[in-house]
Amino acid sequence: MFDNFDIKLLNAMQEDADRTAEQLAEVIPLSPSAIARRLRRLRETGAISQTIALAASKFADRRLRAIIRVQLHEHAQADAFNRFRARLQSLDEVQLCLEVSGADDMLILAACRDMAEYNVFADEELAACPVVRRYETSFVKKELKNRPMIRLDERDANG
Structure with a gap:
């Protein structure tokens, strides 16, 4: 089960996975240590399957x-x-x-x-x-958009 903080965290990580827990705490009203614990749990449960870098x-x-x-x-x-x-x-x-x-x-x-x-x-x-x-x-002649992100909302919180 996810709560709204998990959903916000998953969306933020999809936008930029390089942000630190301190930086994420600026946009998600949780302490950096709470964010770090949630990220660890999201990885362990497979909600975050991998973190990759997209080449420019x-x-x-x-x-x-x-x-x-x-x-x-x-x-x-x-x-x-x-x-x-x-x-x-x-x-x-x-x-x-x-x-x-x-x-x-x-x-x-x-x-x-x-x-x-x-x-x-x-x-x-x-x-x-x-x-x-x-x-x-x-x-492919020209790339117009390449954003492999799935925007999550409260409907996704129930699994």
């Missing part, structure tokens, strides 16, 4: 980023599909991988150094994979 857009803009829509064979063996999933999760090029509903089965956001590296990725990881029926790629 000047680095991301140097990459060729691709949004890849993947359709899988309907009768693919479960173990082959699971191996494909695990492989995608292990690849550094894959930034985001979602199983989706609709005409496509998966959406992948991949980042490669250039078109040659993308072609190797697509040929070796998608075209050569027996569970992939087809894939279609769109390339």
